[in-house]
Amino acid sequence: MAGVSRLQYTTETRLIRVMCSGRVDLEFVLRAFSNGMDGVLIGGCRLNECNYVTHGNYHALTMALLCKRIMEHIGLNPERLRIEFMSSAEGNRFAEVMGEFGNNVKELGPLGKGKGEGIDQNELKSKLAEIRKLVPYIKLVKNEKLASRLVNPEEYDKLFTKDEIDRLFSEVISYYIDPEKCQACTTCAKRCPVEAIVGGKNLIHVIDQEKCIKCGTCFEACPTKFGAVTKISGEPVPPPLPEEKRTIVRKSKEKKEN
Ligand code: SF4
């Protein structure tokens, strides 16, 4: 409507249209900051006026609240992210919000260099990259809160607390396959959604920690009689077993050879 009505708003923006504000993933926002954007504005339909049964704008809201806390955690000013609800007929409001947000971001200055930020650019890049890798894990752990429907704006600040988010990152869970227990049944490798488990017939399986999204499927899938997958929290993951030591020599085979 703003375009049709020839309303003026800042040109220092890139508009990305999505079918629903609920489609704006946490990863998208973090990617925008990783790509050097100084601010991100999410525009959604008015709450309770969603065209779909999903009420995606509530999802967008909780995601934005979580993202703001994550931004605080890595030292970014959370005001660089804003979510606004408006109808498609409110062109005036859209132009107004765009102008206002553009000015706010200009006042904050370049990403990481604003008042109270002062983060080294390389450090910021690596922090954002680290957090982006954890997005599936974060969404899984905060699944329940992300599905909340906050009707009262007074609830916004309380949904995620600073301590909770600090703890989330200090207690990140990793999964490790105990080489002494793995029986190479291949169940975990077949179930891993991102092919992060390296293994094969008669080979002790190993988790590629770079690829692992910490979904916990292997932990659930490993047969109880083996119990080879362990959860590790707040401690470094042991290094993977060298490839040349991964072959399992079965006792029956050993006997035959003797
Ligand atoms: S935790 Fe999930 S992603 Fe990671 S290795 Fe296990 S199944 Fe794969």
Ligand code: SF4
């Ligand atoms: S499911 Fe357990 S025993 Fe089977 S390959 Fe994976 S870690 Fe090893």
